[in-house]
Amino acid sequence: MSAEVAVLGAGMHPWGKWGRSFVEYGRTAARAALADAGLGWADVGSIVGADTVRSGYPGYVAGATFARALGWQGARVTSVYAACASGAQAIGAARAQILAGLADVVLVVGADAAPKGFFAPAGGERPDDPDWLRFRVLGATNPAYFALYARRRMAVHGDTLEDFAQVKVKNAAAGRLNPHARYRKAVTADEVAASAVVADPLRLLDICATSDGGAALVLTSMDFARSRGVADPVRIRAVSTVTPTYPRTVLDLPDIATDSTTAADAAAGSFRSSIARAAYEEAGLGPQDLSLAEVYDLSTALELEWYEDIGLCAEGEGAKLVREGATALGGRIPVNTSGGLASFGEAVPAQAIAQVCELTWQLRGTAGERQVPGARAGITANQGLFGHGSAVVAVR
């Protein structure tokens, strides 16, 4: 298929709280991805940085920052910010450049050093910023939104706290096998239940932490990959970066209200499901073709919603999948084989890239004890604040 690009290299800086600059994490991940690809930095024609931010706007210009840290060599440079979708947009920009013939080898890098505790907006009086407003007027933190979705699932679909806990148990079991993960210990349902309530009904172990970390990919044209003797590389077949459709009727952070339906009926399905649908259409495959998926488990309950949004089951049946063990390692369709955000924590501009690193290793068959046998296709799904969709389909 002509619209494919090759993933020749994948690399990470381990997640954690390391107390260093995001530049160092990004550089380490970039060097690892280049080494994995068997290429040097001088071979890179373009670098795309997923921007790290402080407070709702890009505080650091990441593409050039990483290029400087690797040593100026004159490469084309791009910097992108799309909140949690920054990494997917960076991959999308890199892919477009390759398919347009602007570059044969593109290095994609995302890294962050996250603050402790709740994410918070910048200081000052900024009532034009919806992210500032939701804190000032409501004190509504990110976990508060996750909890609203969780409570809604309990009321509408009958999900239970035990279902949510099983997601953490499953992801911790996978993260235990991942050397890049921050948390590498098994967790029991009892431990989830015993952890402090942060925002009812969610507990500390239902909610992902904030972390430092970095991830990088080396993407190339298919011709370049073949010229390097890689006949059958992992290929990116779709990158979905869609926006919502008006009226958007599902409450989402940082919004204080949904759109009204007075002028137009809501479209069928959710924004999140439209992200996956666009990726499937572009890739020419569907959920039945997947070997695995990496989804954005900001909370345990949200992971169950993603099962439905990426088409692994019908609406309301997410909890059934986790109860059956279908999404665990060894199950019918493993989800978050990396350990997910539950095991990594959020390093915002890196995470969507890290998801594709996991697909790459799984599709190569080099994921070690986490390996999904015979993996042939995978999807990543994610969502950035303010209406940024993010999904990537990779195949072997």
Add this chain to the structure above:
Amino acid sequence: MARTRTPVVSGWFTENAPDGGGFRLLGTRCSACTAVFFPREDAYCRNPRCPGGGELAEVPLSPRGRVWSYTDGRYRPPAPYVSDPAEPWEPYTLLAVELEAEGMVVLGQAAPGTGVADLAVGTEVEVVGGVLNEDAETTWVTWQFKPVGGAA
């Protein structure tokens, strides 16, 4: 010296609705396509299929709605949420309320005394005025939701 009562955000609600209905949230409504916006949108209509040429007029939102979901905040939120770090943290209750006439869900804090144990998805609530915080000169007024007829 008496504090001045000031809305935490100007133009988002009124304590004296023109229809005599007391405290109401205020949105805007596009005269060309009927789209309603809250928080108010005064500059342009955001409905992509709006024929255009309309005006955005202020409109009070429904005084009552039903709980879409709810939660609380067991940990102190960061600034710009205002709280006294010297005082023990008192969790607040947060509601997402579905307004049927507008077809929208609006977030708001619960009125004091309403906890998560008093709520269920579907509970009917009404919007009331309340105090978000006070400083030396100002009582910052906001909107709150409380179950109709008191705590359920």
